[in-house]
Amino acid sequence: MERENFKSRLGFILISAGCAIGIGNVWRFPFVVGNHGGGFFVLFYLFFLIAVGVPVLTMEFSVGRASRQSAVKAYKVLEKPGQKWHIHGYIAMFGNYVLMMFYTTVAGWMLYYFYRYVAGGIEKLDGSGVETAFGEMLSKPGNMAFWMLVIVLLGFGICSLGLQKGVERITKWMMLALLALILVLAVHSILLPGGAEGLKFYLLPNLDRLREAGVWNTISAAMNQSFFTLSLGIGAMAIFGSYLGKKKSLLGESINIAALDTFVAIVAGLIIFPACFTYGVSPDSGPSLIFITLPNVFNQMEGGRLWGALFFLFMTFAAFxxxxxxxxxxxxxxxxxxxxxxxxxxLINVFVIALASMPCVLGFNVWAGFQPLGAGTGVLDLEDFIVSNLLLPGGSLVYLMFCVNRFGWGFKNYLAEANTGDGVKVPAWLRFYFTWILPVLIFILLVQGIWGVVGKLFV
Known part of the structure; x- marks a missing residue:
């Protein structure tokens, strides 16, 4: 079967960026910035994005483009006879399935809230009513399962049409709409009466907040965010490399994708902080920010129903x-x-993913007593821990070692593939950094991510 290719370079960049741009960009990034010294965090984040995220992204793309295969077979094509690197391919695919076990449910929440704003009703609720509405949604497994299934059917329906006719065509327009929506929402938010104060809190470096958060904590959080934002380590990016032609070098393309991903994350903060400051609402993290705090903000705005609908349409596109x-x-x-x-x-994966997503749906109601990572946690937290703290950093470490180690594919092969085509090249002098320093940084992230969750169970 002949390998499909992207119809356009824009399609590749938007789809790869779309994979990286997710819910975490919007509800996690602004909060983490605000709690770690504002502008200082952003500077550290950008540094680590270039130093850690982009290099590993070029490696995933290189493995995909050189092999012209998906995660499992890519290693088999490139590894030497008798080697076992391909075992990670199976683990990477497992990671894709686990990610979708909870991501489809959360995307269903976004779509449901978009529907609620369009249909009307949420904008009439007071603060306690908004909180109750979110709780009611979580308590109804049938309702959550329905919206999760809509997401699964739509997603596989689009993918079944083909790479160019389905995935590329739909994602291209969806990403352009997402970028337009986020700019409209940001401009509206910045122009609110308290917008300037929100921007100051969000973007200006503040030594007091940096000291309060702790310099090491800020650096650590920035490295963590820069790494996870690109969805590295489970072959999700390698697959797009396998569809890519040889016209452009991979470092240049990786920089474009990282820049687009960062742009969306930073602009999300331009929506959230000015709005929260204008209406005196605390910018909480996690689901409460998206489904409780922001609806309360929209409900106080002129035309809140419209702005709420646009925001949840943007969130649906980001997740989808x-x-x-x-x-x-x-x-x-x-x-x-x-x-x-x-x-x-x-067709087969519609049934597999729908069934695999049910534990997350039930984890908020029927299985609420199951608290795998301590009090207050649920199925979603366990699935997120497996992907974010184990498989993403662990998988990235494997891709890195495969590309720089002579017992793997090797640095020369990686460099030749990454630098094929026009554009920015990976300098050969980075070999020492890639071989000896970058693995240590990623290993620290891996250990820190595991201990941050597991350590609490023993303390």
Whole structure:
């Protein structure tokens, strides 16, 4: 079967960025910035994005483009006879499935809230009413399962149409709409009466807040955010490398994708902080920010129903762009591994993902007593821990070692692939950094991520 290719370079950049741009960009990034010295955090974040995130992104793309295969078979094509690097390919695919086990449910929440704003009702609720509405949604497994299933069917339906006719065509327009929406929302938010104070809190370096958060904590949080924002380590980016031609070098393309991802994350803060400061609302983290704090803000605005609907449409696009990208990765692996047709891969995985997503749905109601990571945690927290703290950093470390180690693919092969085409090249003198320093940084992230969660169970 001939390998499909992207129709345009723009399609590749927007789809890869769409995979990286997700819910975490919007509800996690602004909060972490605000709590770690504002502008200082942003500077540290940008530094680590260039020093850690972009290099590993070039490696995933290189493995994909050189092999022209999905996660599992990519290693088999490039590794030397008798080597076992391909075992990570199976672990990477497992990671894609686990990610979708909770991401589809959360994307369903976004779509449901968009529907609620369009239909009307939420904008009439007071503060306690908004909080109750979110609690009611979580308490109804049937309702959550329905919206999760809508997301799953839409996602695989688009992927079943093909790379160019489905994934590229739909994601391209969805990402352009997302960028337009986020700019409209940001301009509106900045122009609110208290917008300037929100911007000052968000972006100006503040030594007092930096000292309060702790310099090491700020550096650590920035490294963590820069790394996870690009969805590295589970082959989600390698698959797009396998569809990519040789016209452009991979460092230049990686920089474009990282820049777009960062742009969305920073502009999300331009929406949230001015709005929260204008209406005197604390910018909480996590689900409470998106589903309780911001609806309360929208309900106080002139035309709040419209702004609420636009915001949750933007959030749906942000989540759905990641889902389409990961679904494509899952389907491509099935097609490469078992020679299934695209439609067969879509049909079988609709049932697999829908069934696998049910524990997350039930974790908020029927299985609420199951608290795997301590009091107050649930199924979603466990699934998120497996992906974010284990498989992403662990997988990135494997890709890195495969590309720089002579017992893997090797630095010379990686460098030749990454530098094929026009554009920014990876300098050969970075070999020492890639081989000896970058693995240590990623290993620290891996240990820190595990201990940050598991350590609490023993303290």
């Amino acid at each position: 762009s990641t889902i389409i990208a990961v679904f494509e990765n899952i389907m491509s692996c099935c097609m490469d591994q078992w020679h299934w047709s695209r439609k067969k891969a879509a």
